[in-house]
Amino acid sequence: MACPLAPLDLKGVAVWRGLLAPEAQEALVAAVRGVAAEAPLLRPVTPWGKPMTVRMTSAGRVGWIVSGGRYRYATEHPETGRPWPAIPEPALAVWRAVSGWAGDPDSMLVNWYGEGARMGLHRDANENAYEAPVVSVSLGDPGLFRVGGPRREDATASLWLESGDVAVMGGAARLAYHGVDRIRFGTSRLLAGGGRLNLTFRVVSDV
């Protein structure tokens, strides 16, 4: 892994610009294709009945799903009924390099942004294990990442996350509101056909 001296600070979120070299990015994309082959991408529907624009799947002990109108972690893929695939080794390597956490994560969420996809402002608050950071890897097309504070109405700051960037939401920023306003579809050559992949790693207490 390339080693920038220090991360950039976006409202307490540490952003390691260009941490992943092109070969490391390719390896992650191949690993994610393997995960999606075993655990197909889903299009979750919010508890308010709106289908999300981002498609998702997971790897690890548990995966984030929407079921019965609520967000939760589950040990099986909701459509195949099978356990989630293991978190691939090249993905664990990123967590180990930047998380500062002794153990491995319980979950890797795969977010796939096609043309026009976005993610509204939210907090990652279903884990019940907030001492551990959330580590987020960006691959493919740039995404406009917005971060605020612990309250929805707090002022926000934005940054284009590019392929190979890694963001760490820990400490006071662990429960900050954040989202992705839009992507620059088709501007990266990492993913044939365009789009953005985001991988988020989390420690989750028993479900």
Ligand SMILES: O=C(O)CCC(=O)C(=O)O
């Ligand atoms: O796509 C991103 O950069 C953010 C994803 C995110 O916030 C989430 O999965 O909770």
Ligand SMILES: [Fe+2]
């Ligand atoms: Fe999030």
